[in-house]
Amino acid sequence: MGTDLKKLILFLLMITLFALIPIVIKGDYLLNVLFLLFLYVVIAQSSNIMVGYGGLLNVGQAAFFGTGALVTRLTWISGTPFYLAILLGGFSAVALSGFIGLPSLRLRGHYFAIGTLALAIIARITIGNLFPGVSFIPNEYIVGYSLILRYYLALFLSAAIILIIYLVFNSRLGLAILSTRDDEEAAQAIGVNIFKYKVTAFALSSFFVGLAGGLFAFFYISYYYYVPFGLLWSFEPILITFVGGAGTIAGPILGSILFVALKEAFAFTLGEISILIFGIVLILVILFLPGGLVSLPQKLRGRTGKPIV
Amino acid sequence: MDILQFAIYGLINGALYGMVALGLSLAYGIMGYLNVAQGHLIILGAYGSYWLFRIWGVDPFLSIPILMIILFIIGIILYMAVYSWLLKFQVISRLKSSLLISFGLMLVFENMAILLWTADERAVTTFYSGKVADIFGLRLPYIGLGTIGLAIIVVVALHLFLTKTYFGKAIRATAQDWEASQLMGINVARTYLVSFALSILIAAPAAAVISMRVISPGIGVEWTNYGLVLVILAGVGNINSILPAGLFLGLIEAISVYLVGAPYTGMAGLVVFVLVLLFKPQGLFKGRAAL
Numbered sequence: 144m145g146t147d148l149k150k151l152i153l154f155l156l157m158i159t160l161f162a163l164i165p166i167v168i169k170g171d172y173l174l175n176v177l178f179l180l181f182l183y184v185v186i187a188q189s190s191n192i193m194v195g196y197g198g199l200l201n202v203g204q205a206a207f208f209g210t211g212a213l214v215t216r217l218t219w220i221s222g223t224p225f226y227l228a229i230l231l232g233g234f235s236a237v238a239l240s241g242f243i244g245l246p247s248l249r250l251r252g253h254y255f256a257i258g259t260l261a262l263a264i265i266a267r268i269t270i271g272n273l274f275p276g277v278s279f280i281p282n283e284y285i286v287g288y289s290l291i292l293r294y295y296l297a298l299f300l301s302a303a304i305i306l307i308i309y310l311v312f313n314s315r316l317g318l319a320i321l322s323t324r325d326d327e328e329a330a331q332a333i334g335v336n337i338f339k340y341k342v343t344a345f346a347l348s349s350f351f352v353g354l355a356g357g358l359f360a361f362f363y364i365s366y367y368y369y370v371p372f373g374l375l376w377s378f379e380p381i382l383i384t385f386v387g388g389a390g391t392i393a394g395p396i397l398g399s400i401l402f403v404a405l406k407e408a409f410a411f412t413l414g415e416i417s418i419l420i421f422g423i424v425l426i427l428v429i430l431f432l433p434g435g436l437v438s439l440p441q442k443l444r445g446r447t448g449k450p451i452v
Numbered sequence: 453m454d455i456l457q458f459a460i461y462g463l464i465n466g467a468l469y470g471m472v473a474l475g476l477s478l479a480y481g482i483m484g485y486l487n488v489a490q491g492h493l494i495i496l497g498a499y500g501s502y503w504l505f506r507i508w509g510v511d512p513f514l515s516i517p518i519l520m521i522i523l524f525i526i527g528i529i530l531y532m533a534v535y536s537w538l539l540k541f542q543v544i545s546r547l548k549s550s551l552l553i554s555f556g557l558m559l560v561f562e563n564m565a566i567l568l569w570t571a572d573e574r575a576v577t578t579f580y581s582g583k584v585a586d587i588f589g590l591r592l593p594y595i596g597l598g599t600i601g602l603a604i605i606v607v608v609a610l611h612l613f614l615t616k617t618y619f620g621k622a623i624r625a626t627a628q629d630w631e632a633s634q635l636m637g638i639n640v641a642r643t644y645l646v647s648f649a650l651s652i653l654i655a656a657p658a659a660a661v662i663s664m665r666v667i668s669p670g671i672g673v674e675w676t677n678y679g680l681v682l683v684i685l686a687g688v689g690n691i692n693s694i695l696p697a698g699l700f701l702g703l704i705e706a707i708s709v710y711l712v713g714a715p716y717t718g719m720a721g722l723v724v725f726v727l728v729l730l731f732k733p734q735g736l737f738k739g740r741a742a743l
Contacts, residue, residue, distance in 0.1 A: 200548065246730050253486060253547055257680050258729045261722045264677060268722075272715045374673065378555055385552055415563035422559030429552050430537045 154305070161298050165291045174294045178362065180403045181297035183383060185355040187395035188304045189348040190380035195389035196312060197344035198324030202377050203243070203259030206266035207236040207349045209372030211356025213270065216278055219360065229357035236353025237346050244345040248338060260377070267372040274368035278360075285364060293362050300358060304351050308392055311347070320344050382421065386428050388435025397436050457590055458706040464596035466702020467603035470695040471658035472675050473682035474610065479651040481689030482627040483644055484543055485535060485550040489557035491676030493652055496561060497523050497659025498667045499569060505576045505663070512576050512660040513598060519656035527652030530557075531645055539644070558673065565669035573668040581664060595664055602657045607695050610654065614691075623647045627689075674718075681725045687735020696737060701725075 165174060186208065193201040215232035219225050243262055250258050311317045319340045322330040331337050359371050380395075383402050388394025401424070405417040432438060472494060479485045497519045504510040504518060534553060538546050584591040614620035625633040626643045634640045662675070682701060686693035701721050708720030728736055 200551070250729060250733065252544075253551070254684070254729060254733055256551065257684060258726060260677070261681070261726055261729070265719055265722045265726070268716065268719050378558075382552070382555060382559075415566050418559050419563040419567075422556040422563070425556035425559075426534060426553050429549050429556070430534070433549075 154302075158298070158302050162295070165294055171290055174290050176403065176407055178290075178294050178297050179406075180399055181294075181301040182355055182358060182362075183380070183399040183403055184301040184396055185297075185304050185351055185358075186376070186380040187383040187387070187399050188301075188308060188392075189351040189355070191384045191389060191391075191395045192308065192344055192348040192351075194381060195384055195391070195394070196308075196317070196324060197320050197341060197348075199248075199341065199344065200253075200256040200381070201259050201345070201348070202256050202381070203263040203266075204352055204380055205263045205372055205374055205376035206243075206259075207239060207352040208356040208359070208376045209266060209270060209369075210239050211236045211353030212360040212371035213274075213356075213368065214353075215357035216360035220278075220280060220284075225361060229354055229361065232357035232360070233350045233353040236349045236356065240345045240349035241342070244342055244349075248341045248345065260374075263372070263374060263377050267369060267374065270372050271369040276368065277365050278368050279365045288364070293358070296361070297358055300351075300354055305392060305396075307347075316340070316343065382425050384435075386421070386425050386436060388437035391435070391437050394435045394437045401436070455707075455710055458710045459703060460590060460592060461596070462702040462704075462706025463699055464593070464599050464702070465705065466699035467600045467695070468658060468661055468698075469678045469682055469701055470698025471599075471603050471606055471661070472655065473679040473686075473694050473698060474606065474691065475651040475655045476676070476679040477683050477686065477689065477691050477694050478654065479648060480683060481691060482623060482647045482651075483535075484546050485538070485554075485648070486547055487535075487554045487651070488551060488676050488680070489554040489561060489672075490652075490655065490679055491674065492558050492561035492565075492672035493523065493526065494655045494659045494662060494675055495565065495667055495669065495672040496526070497656055498663040499565065501660045501663035502574055502576055502667060505578075511578060512663050513602075516602075516656050516660050519659055520653045523656050523659070524649050524653040527649035528645065530652070531648040535648060536641075536644070539641075558676075562669050562672060569669070571669055573666050575666050576663045578664065595661070599661050602661065603695060603698075606654065606657050610691070613650075619643070619646055623650075678721075681721060684733070685725060685728055685736050687737055690735060690737060693735065693737035697735075700736070 161177065164177065186204065190201065190204055193199045193204075211229075211232035213232075214235040215225075215228045218231050219228035223231070243259075247255060247258050247262070312321065319330075319335050320343065322335055323337045323340050327337055356371055379402070383398035384395045385398075386401065387396065387398025402421060405421055409415075409417040409420075428435060432442065434442075472491070475493075476487060476490050479487045479490075500519050500522050501512045501515045504515045505512060510518070534557070535550065538549055538553070541549055580594045582593070584593050585597070586592075612620075614624055622633070622638045622643045623646070625636070625638060626640055626647075630640050633643075658675075678701070682694055682697045685701065686697040701724070704724050705717055705721050709717055712720070
């Protein structure tokens with residue numbers, strides 16, 4: 144329990160630190176960057192729930208992110224209070240995951256990955272055709288626009304998903320999800336209802352992705368409706384998760400920090416170099432550090448870590 | 453008559469889809485690698501074709517042998533630098549790792565192409581671009597006829613290579629059981645190297661054809677997507693069915709364009725694909741797998 148207490152203290156310390164930043168530091172730049180970081184932490188952790196803990200490579204995240212963004216944006220702009228709108232966004236992503244998840248979870252391994260990728264592309268094309276234009280928020284909303292509110296919301300969401308992952312995967316439910324990842328047949332043989340737990344993992348992950356989409360819709364003043372449906376919203380969280388370390392809480396956080404830092408470091412030169420570097424880091428990590436960056440200290444000390452995924 | 457015209461365009465597209473998918477299917481069937489960077493490699497090849505045309509005026513169809521050499525070398529380098537490391541992984545994690553690594557390669561290639569050549573759309577315009585042969589009122593584009601011809605040549609050549617040559621037989625044996633092949637004296641490491649390079653160079657004709665349509669750094673993933681769809685439609689590892697599956701997909705798309713309209717071109721194929729994935733995951737085309 145000693146390490147658990149330490150983790151909790153570290154967690155609370157970080158939250159307090161980040162919560163103090165808007166009070167101590169003036170200027171929008173840092174808040175914008177940190178907002179982005181929190182957003183990536185949320186979507187990377189959601190993909191971590193799927194692939195890291197559930198062993199399901201869901202390449203269709205973009206569809207859920209986009210759905211959350213679309214529903215939140217439309218309901219919010221038409222006058223619904225934002226907190227209700229973002230919850231609607233989250234739940235519509237869950238509904239979509241139920242609609243898509245129930246059939247697609249019958250697929251195993253690469254079939255699931257390719258199937259979810261196809262669904263993401265279908266969603267992207269459909270939305271691009273149905274909503275070809277740009278979404279603006281009304282003027283009276285712009286007047287009341289508060290970056291600090293968005294910052295705290297993102298911080299809250301990323302803290303919430305971390306806490307929930309911690310609680311879930313230290314419980315019976317989490318162990319059942321892990322067992323479906325590690326050995327599906329064995330889990331089934333001892334009576335674990337695999338399908339039920341996969342659906343649960345899918346729904347949990349989609350809920351947070353949907354909320355993150357809602358945050359996206361809340362943050363940006365104008366964007367093309369199809370942007371949150373872009374395939375990068377599927378790829379990036381997976382890459383971040385694996386670079387950091389799939390199946391760990393710290394991994395996706397570390398990966399997001401590296402990703403956003405690279406993005407910002409090269410933002411004023413050529414925006415694309417950062418992604419190129421991230422691609423190379425990913426390849427090196429997959430080949431030589433299958434446990435992700437979080438396993439680096441262990442590896443350096445020469446201990447053989449617990450195999451992950 | 454109109455629908456016939458649509459069908460012809462569909463078949464032309466389908467032949468191209470088939471050529472795009474061959475490499476993916478090969479790498480998957482032989483080594484269990486899912487190389488989703490294939491589309492980006494094809495786009496690299498298409499850029500090669502574009503520059504050969506722009507600088508030396510080499511016709512895209514004639515540039516294919518040069519592209520094959522370039523892609524072969526790229527394939528060898530990629531295999532030695534990246535993919536050969538995956539052999540130490542278990543078969544099951546090989547697939548996931550190759551998928552992730554090729555994600556990484558996608559990012560690298562795409563952004564390299566943007567840095568080198570900007571994100572602009574380009575295309576090769578030859579003197580016969582847009583020209584059509586008129587047969588009984590049907591318009592047959594010359595490039596389209598060339599595409600179908602190429603697809604047939606590629607498929608037949610690949611089939612002959614795999615069934616008649618020593619290397620081809622070694623590849624098939626290794627795909628079936630690499631341990632037994634090793635015991636029979638086949639150099640498995642070299643066979644993997646050759647088959648990976650083959651899976652890349654076989655994209656050269658597709659690259660040449662695509663250079664005459666439109667190329668930009670970002671469209672690689674669309675071609676990969678067509679490739680993946682075909683790999684599943686044909687049945688995993690079933691190389692002989694790739695071209696029929698491609699023609700089938702092209703026809704489905706053409707019919708959907710005829711009925712619903714062009715904006716949803718990509719969708720009909722994907723919907724069919726998802727249905728196949730759900731209800732007939734072993735693929736539409738029965739018969740013995742080639743590998």
